[in-house]
Amino acid sequence: MSRRLDHFAGPLLAAGLCVTPELAAAGDTRFSELSPTERAILRSEIREVLLSLPRDLLPDAPPPTVDLYADAVSDDLAQIAAHSATLFGPDAPARSIAFLTRDDCENCTQALSELRDLAEATGWQV
Numbered sequence: 001m002s003r004r005l006d007h008f009a010g011p012l013l014a015a016g017l018c019v020t021p022e023l024a025a026a027g028d029t030r031f032s033e034l035s036p037t038e039r040a041i042l043r044s045e046i047r048e049v050l051l052s053l054p055r056d057l058l059p060d061a062p063p064p065t066v067d068l069y070a071d072a073v074s075d076d077l078a079q080i081a082a083h084s085a086t087l088f089g090p091d092a093p094a095r096s097i098a099f100l101t102r103d104d105c106e107n108c109t110q111a112l113s114e115l116r117d118l119a120e121a122t123g124w125q126v
Contacts, residue, residue: 076100093125 034042055061067073079100080087087098099115101108112126119126 095123096125099126 031039031042050058055064080098083098086092087096097115097119099112101112116126118124
């Protein structure tokens, strides 16, 4: 067994034994005979062990996911929260659309104009 696999063998074996104590007690290690529920539990435990390992030990692991729009979403939600009384208060029109823009947005004026035309045609308020 390679050094890298030696490092994983202990946690993986421990995960398998912790998941199915009745198998460990009986000395049965035929993983092909696990029930679907036991397989799902074992899969989950192995995944948890692998995800807890330092990333440099898993060179072929996919990079962590990056949400490119997390900041924009957070900013939009903050804007909605800041204007919630106007947007959702008792005096707000029943059918309205909030249009969020940023400073120096070249296309926002045209987009707002098109949105207002669409809203007017369908009975909404922008």
